[in-house]
Amino acid sequence: MEKRVVRVGLMGFGTVGTGVVRIISAHQEDLQKQTGLGIEIKKILVQDAEKARSIRSMENMLTTDPAELLENPDIDVIVEVIGGISPAKEYILGALEHGKHVVTANKDLMALHGAEILSKAQEKGCDVFYEASVAGGIPILRALVEGFSSDRITKMMGIVNGTTNYILTKMSQEGAEYADVLKEAQALGYAEANPTSDVEGFDAARKMAILATLGFRVPMKLEDVDVKGISSVSKEDIAYGKQLGYEVKLLGLARRDGEAVEVSVQPTMVPKSHPLASVNGVFNAVYVHGEAVGETMFYGPGAGELPTATAVVSDLVTVVKNMSLGVNGRGMVAPYKEKILKDDSQKLSKYFLRIVVADKRGVLAKITQMLADKNISLEQVIQQPYNNGSQAEIIMITHLSSKSDMDSVRKDMEQMEIITEVKSCYRVEGGDQ
Amino acid sequence: MEKRVVRVGLMGFGTVGTGVVRIISAHQEDLQKQTGLGIEIKKILVQDAEKARSIRSMENMLTTDPAELLENPDIDVIVEVIGGISPAKEYILGALEHGKHVVTANKDLMALHGAEILSKAQEKGCDVFYEASVAGGIPILRALVEGFSSDRITKMMGIVNGTTNYILTKMSQEGAEYADVLKEAQALGYAEANPTSDVEGFDAARKMAILATLGFRVPMKLEDVDVKGISSVSKEDIAYGKQLGYEVKLLGLARRDGEAVEVSVQPTMVPKSHPLASVNGVFNAVYVHGEAVGETMFYGPGAGELPTATAVVSDLVTVVKNMSLGVNGRGMVAPYKEKILKDDSQKLSKYFLRIVVADKRGVLAKITQMLADKNISLEQVIQQPYNNGSQAEIIMITHLSSKSDMDSVRKDMEQMEIITEVKSCYRVEGGDQ
Known part of the structure; x- marks a missing residue:
């Protein structure tokens, strides 16, 4: 299946879409050298074909009708940079149904419906790549x-x-x-x-x-x-x-x-x-x-027109290389392990706790005892006056503790008379590797 | 060309080689899931077959004769972790000559003879990957x-x-x-x-x-x-x-x-x-x-038994995937651009200079004038007493300057009577992007 030019249908012509067009046109020669094939944008799906665009030369490719891309036998690859779930999902599934490969930057869609999309791609022997969906320019x-x-x-x-x-x-x-x-x-x-x-x-x-x-x-x-x-x-x-x-x-x-x-x-x-x-x-x-x-x-960079567009076009290069080798649809490994989720007693972390207490003798002792009863010990503690000395503020970093123990401590704390307020409670990274 | 098991000849059984064996055996199931094929170590080339090894089970695979790997029709891939130029180069070229794919961690060899090796690989339709040669565990x-x-x-x-x-x-x-x-x-x-x-x-x-x-x-x-x-x-x-x-x-x-x-x-x-x-x-x-x-x-991690071995085995996984798709020899893009090296006048950087001078009035003025004559201006200067006040030390950060100007300044400085010693001169990162 040697072709001289791979033809792309671009869905979305906002900042990322514009970046994709710019990169493909600026690097045409390099892309050809790497893939052995040219890459040509054939059609661009937009919401409003009359709107002024920063890239004027593409005007004759604009359309508001998705079928002109999805059902177009001249288009090999769909690049989806519209974002959101619908209609992006229908477009991508439609593209795969027509045997077109897909590159997308759509994290919402891949997080929610990735399994369905990847399984359709596998069925049709098509590539779906989505590097740009996570951390933009970082591969x-x-x-x-x-x-x-x-x-x-x-x-x-x-x-x-x-x-x-x-x-x-x-x-x-x-x-x-x-x-x-x-x-x-x-x-x-x-x-x-x-x-x-x-x-x-x-x-x-x-x-x-x-x-x-x-x-x-x-x-x-x-x-x-x-x-x-x-x-x-x-x-x-x-x-x-x-x-x-x-x-x-x-x-x-x-x-x-x-x-x-x-x-x-x-x-x-x-x-x-x-x-x-x-x-x-x-x-x-x-x-x-x-x-x-x-x-x-x-x-x-996690976002931005050009970093995201770079990730999209690098995926497109992979699709084109796969096309020239005839090995599309084999790139991603479908998840094959059973999902076993930890329960909260297995989620171990150190915690940062900040509470406001009545400034009475023995308060810290009571609190540390209560923590010890829940198997939580402390790595660091700061106690200092609060609210002009009428109360005290206690800041604690715990040793490793389970999420369930910590949740239960927080509930108990809200009931304790000596504790005015649990101001904050955050996970602390470290101690587990 | 569907095979059930890919057979590997390992050259070198030091720390990295041991790591490769350990990873392949620990992750056999995962590797099979990813590649569709098993990976089996068939022969290991060592210098001394009698030496005690930490992995005892491999003892019957050891050999001191490279031909048992290179000319063995049962071996598909050679993994070279001996290091150095010779005999690693001859082994790798020999492996390619026999149509075997190659994974190597050998930076010396790839830096010096990479072009020759890659061109032989291309001629024979074989893969050569060398991720581990640079920055060990970083892909x-x-x-x-x-x-x-x-x-x-x-x-x-x-x-x-x-x-x-x-x-x-x-x-x-x-x-x-x-x-x-x-x-x-x-x-x-x-x-x-x-x-x-x-x-x-x-x-x-x-x-x-x-x-x-x-x-x-x-x-x-x-x-x-x-x-x-x-x-x-x-x-x-x-x-x-x-x-x-x-x-x-x-x-x-x-x-x-x-x-x-x-x-x-x-x-x-x-x-x-x-x-x-x-x-x-x-x-x-x-x-x-x-x-x-x-x-x-x-x-x-830039080195270490397991990080380097991970990079080697990940390359091996790529070779195995390519084998199962029948697309070996297409992975790396040969350099296709002409080499145009900058001359020293085109290499622009900021510089750090530390010199010891006679502590006389006007010394700093003379030095800055001499720098200005070479188009070098200063971003930061520290002057302070040196050698109990009998001399002064001047530390400078320049604005962007060419390497040729800076080299010429350093030569001139060594001739200047008021300068006792040019202690150091380093490139300073920044200012050029």
């Missing part, structure tokens, strides 16, 4: 599937949402409050007008579900991910964290002990000496621990 | 060849030698002298009895030649790399660097401006805010800047 999915194919990955940690990392970095560097930094981020375009999906951790959770599926070869679903966002992180939490040697990050965690796995996204105290602690601003990073390889980390 | 070669296939890489910087990074990290953290730390590193096994290849930068140069060839798709040779080692780095250089906001790293640099390239390995002042500055101890990292993707970095 992390390839690393998991190929670079570590001979290893057993035990832990992945990701700063995979640029908006929240920008906000937490600003809060840390400037001692600013969450609400103020969020407003600033919205003004700068780093956060959306409705920031819920980012700040509540849902975006990061989608990416962690994709990473965990590939890294552990277990079919993880979005609802398997414990999610907590950053909207309740205060500047005091960050300041106390720093004092104790930590930076607060919205950390995706995927961990495997034996065959049991856990995946979460939550604000986490990361030791300053850990390479993830110095990943700042809108940058993303994914830390991977493998039994044989040990510690590795991949760092880069 | 950086795959990232360059596949992950960034659609981008144009403009700059790569690597901390690619663990021994020197361990020494510089210790010197920085403890204010220790080079010679003392080297001794300690030798005692701990982090440096060899004859450390020349590491400390003089030759090992790093080989890896940078491999990275530059793949990243720029230009056939770089080892002799194209400017090399300077760390044996002359003093604790004072490191202390002044810190004071000015830098860490000293032995940095491999591969940079492209237009079509002209430069590759060097030299002690470099890296700004503390740069992600490479916090890569410490025996860890390696490769920073990649692409026109579209921007900044990315890959971090991990």
Whole structure:
């Protein structure tokens, strides 16, 4: 099946779509050298064909009718950069149904319906690649599937949402409050007008579900991910964290002990000496621990027109190489391990606790006794006056404790008369490897 | 060409070879799931078949005769982990001649004779993969060849030698002298009895030649790399660097401006805010800047039995997948761009200069004038008493300057009567992107 030119149907012509067109046209010669074939954009699906575009030369390819791409026998590959679930899902399934290969940047779709899409692709012998769906410009999915194919990955940690990392970095560097930094981020375009999906951790959770599926070869679903966002992180939490040697990050965690796995996204105290602690601003990073390889980390831009478009076009290059070799549909390994989720008693972590108590003699003793009764011991404690000395504030870092014990402690604490308020409770990275 | 089991001939049974055997046997089921084929070690070439081995079960596979692997029709793939140029080169060429695929961890060989080996592989339709040759456990070669296939890489910087990074990290953290730390590193096994290849930068140069060839798709040779080692780095250089906001790293640099390239390995002042500055101890990292993707970095173990063996077995998995698809010999893109090396006037960098001068009025003015005459201006200057005040020490960071101008300034400085000694001169990272 030697063809001189591979013909692409592009769905979506926003920032990423524009980047895809620019890269393909700028690197035509290099791409041809690598793949042996030319790459040509044949049709572009847009919502409004009359809208002014930054790339004028493509105007005659625009269409608002998806069938002109999906049912077009002249199109070999569909590149989907519309985003969202519907109609992207119908388009992609339609493309596969017509035997077209697919490259997508759609994390929402792959996190929710990846299994269905990959199984349709397998049935049709088509490629589906989605490197751009996680950590934009970082080729992390390839690393998991190929670079570590001979290893057993035990832990992945990701700063995979640029908006929240920008906000937490600003809060840390400037001692600013969450609400103020969020407003600033919205003004700068780093956060959306409705920031819920980012700040509540849902975006990061989608990416962690994709990473965990590939890294552990277990079919993880979005609802398997414990999610907590950053909207309740205060500047005091960050300041106390720093004092104790930590930076607060919205950390995706995927961990495997034996065959049991856990995946979460939550604000986490990361030791300053850990390479993830110095990943700042809108940058993303994914830390991977493998039994044989040990510690590795991949760092880069998590979003942006050109980084995301680079990942999309690199996937497209893989599709084109596969076409010229006649081996499409064999690239990704479908998850083949049974999903065994940890229960909360198996999720071990250190915790950061900040509580306000009545400033009475013996309060700290009562609290540590209560923790000891739940098998929780302390690594660090700070007690200091609060509210002009009428109360005290206690900041604790625990040793490893189970999530169930910690949840139960928090419930008990809310009932204890001497405790005025449980201000915050965060996972602390470390102590488990 | 469906086979049930792929049969491997292993050349070398030291630490990496042992790791390869361990990983293949521990992950047999996973490997089979991924590749559809089993992987079996058939023969192991050793120097001494009588020597005691940590893996006893392999004893009946040992041989001292390379022909038992190279001419064995039952062997499909040769894994070479002997190291060095000869006889590894003859073995690999012999394996290819017999139509066997090759996986190697041999940076010396690939840096010096990579072109010849890859061209023989192409002629015979065989795979040659060598991920383990650069930065051990970090899958950086795959990232360059596949992950960034659609981008144009403009700059790569690597901390690619663990021994020197361990020494510089210790010197920085403890204010220790080079010679003392080297001794300690030798005692701990982090440096060899004859450390020349590491400390003089030759090992790093080989890896940078491999990275530059793949990243720029230009056939770089080892002799194209400017090399300077760390044996002359003093604790004072490191202390002044810190004071000015830098860490000293032995940095491999591969940079492209237009079509002209430069590759060097030299002690470099890296700004503390740069992600490479916090890569410490025996860890390696490769920073990649692409026109579209921007900044990315890959971090991990640069050596060690299991990390290196992981990279070797992951390459083996790729060979096996290619065998089951019948597409061997198509994996690596041969360099196709003409090599255009920059001359020294095109190599622009900031520089750190430390000189000792007579403590006379007007000395600094004379020196800055002399620099200005060579188009070199200063970004930072520290002057302070030296040798009990009888002399002065001047530490300077320049703005961007060409290597030729800086070389000429250093020559002139050695002739100037007011300058007692040019203590050190290092490249300073930054200012060029």
